[in-house]
Amino acid sequence: MKHSIIPRLELEAFAADGYKTSVLNVEHYPLSSKHFVIENRNNYPVKDYISPHRRKFYKIFHMTAGTGILTIGLNRYEMGPDEIAFLHPDELMSWQTTSEETGGHFCLIHPDYFGQDADHVLQLFRQYPYFIPDRAVVQLTAGQSAAINGYFEIMLKEERGNSDDKKQAILLQLQMLLLESRRAGKSKLQSAVSEGYGYIYRFLSLLESSFQVQEHNSIAKLKTAAEFADELHVHPNYLNALVRNHTGKTLREHIQDRLLHEAKSLLVQTDWGINQISDGLGFSGQAAFTSFFRKKANLSPSEFRKATV
Known part of the structure; x- marks a missing residue:
């Protein structure tokens, strides 16, 4: 297959043209998160960040004051007051605050929160027309925004x-919120993301897809930084500089951080033995896994598991 042509800019020129945003930290939701979380944006500092796939939470946030840039998948929204956003668990998203003022609420809902007694509400979420990247932000009238603020x-x-x-x-209240937003029915127009962000999105998507360790015989498909760059048809140095300048970390650091997060998830959320987790994550043996984990987390896998029980 013929590779697409990738621009070969000098790093100085590229930086001057492409790095006009603050560093976005890649953040995973805490492993100990409750199945339902709600916060007032006035009391909860909103950071500039990127959240990769497999958050496992639906997220809804409503703005009553302030501005910011929300990116969902490859769709970019400039958000402001009287707008509400719906984020599906499977979509990579980022947020950049563009004003000191802030107001509104957000909530995170894990599918398990609904349970069998509220499966009909989960089905509403699964079928809701705004949990998709190109319709994710809805503009509200002042009255609709006030009503939704009341539900929150x-x-x-x-x-x-x-x-x-x-x-x-x-x-x-969640059902009333969905109904009020659907009545509003005015999806906000989105714009395309920058080429640089597009590469970051695709890298993080590929990285996330490498970690599908769901059964004992599953093995993570780990790749090197060079292999990720090759899959994106771009020079490793170009991709590494791009990711480092937008997130503050190198490709290698992102790969190791994601590997550690998966290890912690398996230690907390499964009863697998340390050797089974080591095998699933592609380590040559339990000793190599323990050495990696201790270096990154300052304690052994067994110690981490005991501390989180």
Whole structure:
């Protein structure tokens, strides 16, 4: 197959043209996250970050003040007050704050939160028309925005309370929120991402797809930095400089960080033996896995597992 032509810019020229944004940290949701999280954006600092695939959470956030740039997949939105965004668990997203002012709420919902008694609400989420990258942001009228802000306030109060039926109250507000947003029906126009961000998106997507360790006999398909660059039809130095300048880390560091995150996930979320996890992650043996883990996490895999039980 003939490779597409990739621009070969001098790094100085490329930096002057392409690095006009702050560094975006690649962040994974904490392994200990509750199945339902809700926060007020006034009280919760919003960082500039990229969140890779497999967040496992639906995310909804509503803005009442401030501005920022939301990227979902390869779709870029300049968001402001009276807008609401819907993020599917499978989509890579990033956020950049462009104002000091902030206001609104966000919530994270794990599919397991619904349970069998609220499977109908989960189906609403799965079929909802705005959990897709090119329709993910909805513009609201002032009245609709006020109503949705009220739903968030009630959910926040219920989540912080001790009522036996607080889950039912939260689910009712979520359904009202989805209904109000659907009535608004005005998807915000998106623009294309920069070429540089496109490469970062594709690299992180390929990196994430390497970690599908779901059964004992699954083995992560680890690649080197050069192999990722080759798959993207770009020179390794070009890709490494691009990723490092946008995220503050090299390709190798991202690969190792993602490997460590997967190791921690398997230690926390499965009962697999250390040797099974080592094999699944492609290490030559348990000793090599333990050495890697201890170097990166400052404790052994067994010690980490005991500390998180």
